[in-house]
Amino acid sequence: MLILGIETSCDETGVALYDSDRGIVAHEVYSQVEIHAEYGGVVPELASRDHIRKTLPLIRQTLAAASVALTDLDAIAYTAGPGLVGALLVGTSVARSLAFALDVPALPVHHMEGHLLSPLLDDNPAPMPFLALLVSGGHTMLVDVRGIGQYTILGESLDDAAGEAFDKAAKMLGLGYPGGPAIERLAEEGKPGRFRFPRPMTNRPGLDFSFSGLKTFTLNTVEAHRNEPGAGADIAHAFVDAVVDTFVIKCTRALKQTGLKALVVSGGVSANKQLRAGLATMADKLGVTVHYPRFEFCTDNGAMIAYAGYCRLQGGAGAPLGYNVRARWPIDELAAPDPIDR
Ligand code: KG4
Ligand code: ZN
DSSP, rough: OOOEEEEESSSEEEEEEEEEETEEEEEEEEOOOOHHHTTTSOHHHHHHHHHHHHHHHHOOOOHHHHTTOOOSSSSSEEEESSSSSHHHHHHHHHHHHHHHTTTTTTTEEHHHHHHHHHGGGGSOOOOEEEEEEEOOOOOEEEEEEEEEEEEEEEESSSSSHHHHHHHHHHHTOOOOOSSSHHHHHHHHHOOTTTTOOOOOOOSSSOOOOOOOOHHHHHHHHHHHTTTTTTHHHHHHHHHHHHHHHHHOOOOOOOHHHOOOOOEEESSSGGGOOOHHHHHHHHHHHOOEEEEEEOOOSSSOOOOHHHHHHHHHHHOOOOSSSSOOOSSSOOOOGGGOOGGGGO
């Protein structure tokens, strides 16, 4: 079975082909980072317009890379939410029109389910059930995963998402957008121990997160040490330490609480080296395994959408005739694929 995946929820146009026998056979991502960089964040209208320009050429390129014709496709999966509505509508319209013309199913996919399942594209996938830590630019969540569509949110951010905190801290430090990779690099040059940032919400029970206090703390520290050489790198180091520690504390708590033995980490922030090192030490101590998507599938891409579409189709999910895109869409509203849907 050959599935085309189309991702247009934010500032990356992603297209990929998933073959049920061979895995991902082609994937292409066009990032709009340069378009949004001068504004310091994503401008929704510019994002939609660029998806319009890039989606069809990227589909052609992906099909050509795998030497596949449109008529070889068995289904088309597309991101239906959560995300920017205008951007989502581009991928949705293209996917559904193509699917209608080819008379194949069009499968709406939840973007965060795509992230959540993306580590399963690995040669050595995590065994279900597992705990998922989803850390992207828009979401921060701990999810108890029992099967496809069987998700219980154990905790989530009450304010900023982890990636958003990275982006905002980077802006305060005068670094470019997106901030995550820039902070990661600067933190490597910083001295440990010069600053200590708070570990938000770790000294009370529960699995929720909050990053807005950390943002204010970062701003105050940047202002107080503005003219000191090397302060930026030391601040980045302390910021990353605080974020990593917070995740280690909350993941440890969630793993003990659920008894789960595998942790899956995905979304843009899962690319972070310091986070990976912190979680590796934690996993050794607890005797659990940690699983990540392939590096290029940490940030937004079409592969995770094609794969999530495949998992749903496999489970017997139908392809609804009507369609809708959703800016907000809690992942625990998803259900296991229901063959009656068909
Ligand atoms: O999953 P993603 O590509 O898009 C959303 O669904 O939001 O995540 C993008 C986020 C951005 O906030 C970016 O700064 C962050 O992921 N990010 C990182 C790293 N690479 C990307 N954060 C920390 N360290 C990184 N290496
Ligand atoms: Zn994402």
